[in-house]
Amino acid sequence: MSYRRYDAVVGGGSVGGLSFAMEAASRGLKVLVLEEDKQVGEPEKCDGLVSRRALSKYIAPSERCIQSTVKSGTVNSPSGRSVTLGASRLDVVVIDRSAYEEQLAESALSKGAELRTGARVNGVVPGPAGDLVVTASASASASTERYLCSYYVDATGPSSLVGRKRSGLIPAAKYEVEGDWFEDGGVQVFLDQEKYPGFFAWVIPRGNGLAKIGAAGLGVNSFKTLDSFLSTRKVNIRTRVAAPIYLGGPIDEFVLGRTVFVGESAGQVKPTTAGGILASVAGGLMAGRWMAESLAAGDPKLMANYQKEWEKVFGKEFRLMKRLRTLYQHLSNDDVEKMVAALSSPGVASKLSSTDFDFHASALLSTLGARTTLQLASVLISVEAKNALTSLVE
Template sequence: MVGMREVDYDVIIAGGGLAGLLAAREAASKGLSVAIIEEDFEIGVPDKCDGLVSIKALMCLGVIPTSRAVQNTVGRVLLYPPSGKPIEVETSKLLKIVVLDRGIFDKGLARAASSKGADIFLGERVGKAVEEEGFVRVEANRILKSKIYIEARGTSALPADRQRSLLPAARYDVEAKWIQEDTVEVYVDSTKYPGFFLWVIPKGKDSAKVGVAGRSINCFATLDEFLKQKGGGQVIKKVSAPIYVGGPIDNFVKRRMMIVGDSAGQTKPSTGGGIYSCGLAGVLAGQAAAKYLLDGDPDALQKYSRSWLHLFKEDFKTSLQARRIYEKMDNRSIEKVFDLIREKDLLNELLQEDGFDEHSKWIRRILSMEDLVKIFSIVAADEIRSLIKQIGEFLMHRR
């Protein structure tokens, strides 16, 4: 492209979100020349993530958030079935679940990467990255060449066959008297929020992030209706962005190119969250780039892929299986499962030290085979009833 200057970097990262910034920090800290190309004009804006995470997970990422970045600490969770009778559980004091201001938090990560020597280009969009002989050619507002390329642009970079696992989602930042300062609320209803749920995450006194996701729903209209039922509230911000719940893509590495974060499908299939799983992918990818280039380890990039899968493959597999069951449930099935949860006091295990960040550990530890059979039989029975109803309706139309 005429008029565009050419710059060489050891590593170019497309996307200045959590995974990309952590990859940059790791690679630059080893002395590599690193460039981050972010299409938005400000790091952390728009703020698409609700920022609910455990301090333990952040420590695993090598991050200690500043007091300005922590909006609140969560003390309990209320989980509402369709009937409205909630299950209440207190969070573990050892776990310490916090709510982050992702705008402030991400800017802190950007400063950390920059302090190690990474260059950050804002308002530039990567159009194409193509591997050529010995380097990757990256086309943005300029032509750049790098030895390693890391794709971290988010769900927009997911393969076409994975787009169907995106759910429409939206969030309001709300000020209202009904908000409980230390309490996360989750509302489950297969009719109102098919395939997902609605959530309230408190930012502090009388302030919360109220969000919803679900298949084929109008998210803003759904949130408006919820606020009306709760008695209103002042909406001070609206954000809309899809969430991905389809599990990891098939390959994270292709020769000199690595894929991390939302782009790699590394968000939890259960909740769509990914601060821990996506962030750790960025850390591992940045370290892999350094080992590949500085130590001459030809297998280093593939080791990133294997390391991430070793940590998360089983957790994501179990979560995907649980999601497939959940998506088949009607409200009657959900109520029966809630009864089982109450009977076995299952949620207390989820909010202990490792259950919050790694859901499969919680599922495998607390569900005996008898309980699993109960849950599967509930779903199976409803599927059979639904099938009989469909057959009956078909026969009626043929008369």
């Protein structure tokens, strides 16, 4: 039996897989993307908060993707104390994730990549002459398709992490709601270690009286938690989505033989906020470029440069974010109150307003400086939290 052959078959047609496909196809590779959903970008599982400036270094979202511009971010403590940080200078926007994925799909197709929707990858096995055989089932016909390829690119996101039993995934619930108590441009996070242990609830207005609202926490029922958050706030719920967020940091090896992990399946997601659009798009482009180089040179070892390049840009920051995450998990609600109070102190909030959205862990520490960070550590209650914060400046 003869199968169609590709340089790369991609599992998952979302931000990571489509960025890869666009870059690899533009460099002459024969690429096929298999997406299990019937339509790229649907259902929308992400809230689309992203730094336009940073994303534009990779693939700028077109104007039709922009739903709103973020002017401020407010952090609310468990007791209701809040600190508002200006964000106008950061060029953070809320994008329509579905529209952005459509944009990426159009770009990938225009460069020559092929896309099959409604096709679920269910097996990757060694094939003849060092190739891989990728098996996919088409939901429309229930038939099985097989493809030969030099590389399989796993861009299947959280399902890949689940399949490999990676820890760090927590369930999140997100609703799109209509309401009149949030203001366009004003993103809010709500910290409470009892209600949202280790994470938070969030409100991301997206214009026209709509907002994307979500909640996640270690060991909590995210839907119940979000319903309880909304019980004192008047909203009309338009959509409800359950989707896991990943906080475990990058995986050890982005390339395993002829399988290349891209996007969330490679752990390219911020361990603090679970934002993964930027690092996944960057990962897709880098993997596409190095695969083209590697195949042109006939040297598989060149693929290692994909991880090296991604690490060079994001590695240090993601490690720091992971340490901040560990610190946050150790905080009690009293500690959280003290942190929010410290952030509200004169000078700190204004300095934080101009920090980097995507490299916020380094920016936060350099803004606070060693002295303020140690002062902060001294007011925390739990010994673990004190130690974790102190270790950041050592």
